[in-house]
Amino acid sequence: MEDIKAYIESGVLELYVLGDLSAEERADVEAMALKYPEVKAELQDIEQAAQLYADVHDIETGDDLRNRVLNSLMTNLGDDRNFTKGHYGQPETPVHSITGQATPTTSVFYKYAFAASLLLLCLCGGALAIVSKRLQSANQQLVTYQLQNQKFSKQVKYMDQEISVFRDPSFQFIKLKGNTSSNSLTVAWSPKRKKVMVDMTSAALPATDKNHQYQLWAIANGKPVDLGMIDATKADSADMMEMKPAEQAQAFAVTLEPKGGSAKPTTPPLVIASL
């Protein structure tokens, strides 16, 4: 019995009534109250006193609040007809909690912000696609121009060479002619430089078939010397085509030979010229 008295006097029951105990402690007090009638009676007295203290400090609420609260209870029930008629003159007051008002505005803001970001993302994607397409075509153009540039610079090189042939006094120009036809070919030869060039622009030779090519010969001391194939279809072939070097020559001749050339002429010369 002393224990119970000490338990009561510890003040734990007061804390229980004021809601100032943990869940475990509460369960403990409830168990004690079930077990000991004295504890239960004490609790009841404390509860009564607590209610009394609240009653003394009560604050009357207005009719507006009463209607608002009762409406919210009835609305919760899913049937507000009971409360929209009768002596509750006021229409239902919409209920907003403080937190409830803040959330919709922020969520609307975020909704718009999200939509705006999506739109921005789409615009950025479109712009990027256009720019990359332009970049691609610019790159293609650049490649084209580079190729053209290469071609031009090669051409310039060849033309330089060509001009140098005309400027160089050691070059002599030999016009090779056919016996009957109007076939002709001009060869520039510099014995000093051992250089032989063929002027492709003025070349007038019949077209060959796939298996044959024209071959240029120099006749030195009565013997034909191979000076290379005259390849009109060769890429980048400039106006002047450089042939194999020749130191000595009494005559130049062109024969039609199987593709790749022959060691010795196998056909009579098509065009020929003696110095």
Place this chain on the structure above:
Amino acid sequence: MAKKHKINLSEDELISALRRHEKVAAEALYDMYSASLYGVIFRIVNDTTTAEDVLQEVFVKIWNSAGSYSADKGRLFTWMLNIARNLAIDKIRSKDFKNQFKNQELENNVGYIDLHNSTVYKPELLGVKDLVETLRPEQKSILDLIYFKGYTHTEAAEELGIPLGTIKTRLRTAILQLRKHFN
């Protein structure tokens, strides 16, 4: 002040009507307890709009969880009181509330309310005011800190700078003093 007649039911009648979600139960519940609960809530949150919102939340919660109340665990009022105190304390500890009332001092308003309140004549409370007056200031301050400011007894001990044991003793004697009213 022409008050409408108020509905009063016995606690048992009220509880069973509450569980059946009868309209009369809602009205009786409000008429019997709103002023006391509002008094507690207002003293905790110290703001009319917030107190009204909390009171509404409290009644909604009582209404929806009446089934979980058991008379074995004590008076209906104690159960409701704890719902009210918890919701009110949750509210003042919420971020929204703190932002709203950053610069307001909570300490000095209890006395102010007491001066402006309870003008309604209540025969059952005759003499209780005098009884409360007889509480010693140190008893009343502990009771008010815990009851109306949402302090735990540990927090109250820190606030007042006195040992936990003393807090419990003083709280007990304060309530014993109030209990004299019923003897």
